[in-house]
Amino acid sequence: MATYSRLPGSVALITLHNPPVNALSAAVRQGIVDAVQRALKDPKVTSVVICGQNGKFCGGADIREFAGPMLGPPLVPMIHAIEAVDKPVAAAIEGVALGGGLELALACHYRIAHSKAVLGLPEVTLGLLPGAGGSQRLPRLIGLTAALDLITTGRHVSAAEALKLGVLDQVTDSNAVDLAVEFVRSVAGQPLDSRRLSTLPCPCPPDVDSLLDKVMSKVRQRSRGALAPVACVRALRAAASLPYAQGMEKERELMATLFNSGQARALQYAFFSQRVVGKWSLPSGARWDNSTARIISKAAVIGLGTMGRGIVVALALTGISVVAVETQEKQLAEASRVVPAMLQREAGRRRLATPPGVISFSSNLQDVSEVELVIEAVFEDMSLKLQVFKHLSSVCRPGTLLCSNTSGLDIDQLAAVTQSPGLVVGMHFFAPAHVMKLLEVVYGPRSSPEAVATAMQLGKRMGKVGVAVGNCPGFVGNRMLKPYLEQANFLLEEGATPRQVDEALEEFGFPMGVFRMSDLSGLDVGWRIRKEAGLTGPGVESTRTRQGRRYSPLPDQMCEAGRLGQKTGKGWYQYDGPGGRVARSDPWVHIFLETYRAEHGLVARSITLEEILERCLYALINEGFNILQDAVAAGPEDIDAIYVFGYGWPRHRGGPMFHADQVGLGRILQRLNQHSHPDVPHLKPSTLLRRLVAAGSPPVQKWREFINKERVHSQL
């Protein structure tokens, strides 16, 4: 709702009440409509201030209402009515003015904000556009070029930047509501025509068409099939070329198309998934709201390879003092040189004046004795990690949390060699660790709630999306990746080319197909893991069935030929040289594949794009169902957040489990059955998938409840 009060000196104060962010729910909209009417009718009122309760102006339209029928007064006429008021109206912005919240402020005649406020039109990130006049008013206020940037990226801006752009009239370090009240009193009675943004022309650069074309091609390239950024550019083209009323008509038309698109539903689901994963729970009953996190101020990182360096930077950026340890002198010297520069660069990118944390470098493990938390990031080798954990357990003071950045090794085994297994968790970062948003927090059967809470809290401080997952080989992300990679290799055996597979996946929306990705991360990473698993290496017979399952030796043979990817200038593609980035098809690979097929008596067949997507994606999704069944992930949102934030799954497709829901569980089951083969266990449909289909394929939002019920009745 919204409350109305009259302050001394003829100012009406309208306060939005809808915790936690005063979203514009039906009740709030009704409250605003009523309060504005009251202010208009009251002859003693000469000016109006709109603010939000509890230091938050407004977080925009109530996203939860999007799923149901539209109730209450619509937003657009409400906003028009505010602009039309003939008494000065000011928005007093504290906390946030986002989406519909900023659109509400743009309808006001003046905008005054607290210096810590954050503003933006992030609708594009929810698959929408600023459809309450924002796409038409903002460019009229700050010019087309700046509006294109804000609206197509959805980025949040600080009050200082908003003031510079011209979004705000004043910024204060003290109380924004008090200042706004004082301000509107001072302008009462003054003409308002020039303050009504809908009446102003849109300031455009002379080469407006070429600017719009350039931005359109940039958003198409960046967003790979996402509809909303394209619609945003179209709405801004209308603002630049049409009178306001016609621009609004275009905005309405575009919004209607977006609103009913599957992409908007997927992006809104992704928004809520990101919040659901913060409310973690463990099978023991420990949860985010009954476990206490420790506040870490001093940490250590062991191992300064690529991952370790990124983790040091991520920690230092939060203001934590970091002891960075590397026992190899050459690597230590290089890290001491590179890490401070990385930190400076990242601090600059985040607009921090100075990097807040202090880093000390050491080659001596003894130097970590005083820290509160250690993150081990040494080479992915179990015996080495066990040695490090044993050593840490004796060097660190009692109570120190010991974390491993392993990408899939057994956390419980590491915990077992320490004196306090309860204080051991996995903190699986993604490269580059100071940039990528995902953090898998891996708990073993003995990890304490405090250790999980601390790792999750630390992840949040670092700006990560932390997802608590159970301990199993590969955890969630890499466990699901395995069948996906496997299918991609099988497709090559059967007649596809790396480019064909990659193009299908890139068209689906991944920033990079599986083979380009593999070239980027290095083919030797998987090779080492397969050697450790006894799947390849000296003495292993070169057959296409290993350990009782279909196996493709193709990637091993690539490594044996020295083709390790970008770092060697050759992999599934060829590059200009070692470290080259531009992938070109390589005739060598085609001959290699033909020779391989001939040797194994395989006849290449033509493979459709549909088959490529089905085999790669449904194998991955099927493993997701197994993961839910095994309770390694608490719900589909956890898996989807992992894939969206760590594995390049297109956000406008919600995540693999959301995608399965959209495609239809019955169809996924039927296609898995069709592609299934006795020696490819990953394609054998999971029991959970079968049970969901048998239960009538409930929507993804109901799966958590379904799984819990099935578990109680021991059906899973």
Ligand SMILES: CCC/C=C/C(=O)SCCNC(=O)CCNC(=O)[C@H](O)C(C)(C)COP(=O)([O-])OP(=O)([O-])OC[C@H]1O[C@@H](n2cnc3c(N)ncnc32)[C@H](O)[C@@H]1OP(=O)([O-])[O-]
């Ligand atoms: C014609 C239409 C045109 C207009 C379209 C729009 O305006 S589209 C909208 C454009 N606006 C946006 O895109 C802004 C979206 N919101 C945000 O970006 C952030 O929430 C924040 C920066 C406002 C606060 O960050 P923070 O880290 O301090 O907190 P937090 O993120 O953890 O959220 C706390 C709780 O609030 C909930 N909730 C939040 N916003 C909304 C909402 N609009 N609605 C409903 N609920 C919302 C959130 O789910 C969570 O609930 P839970 O889990 O406790 O039950």
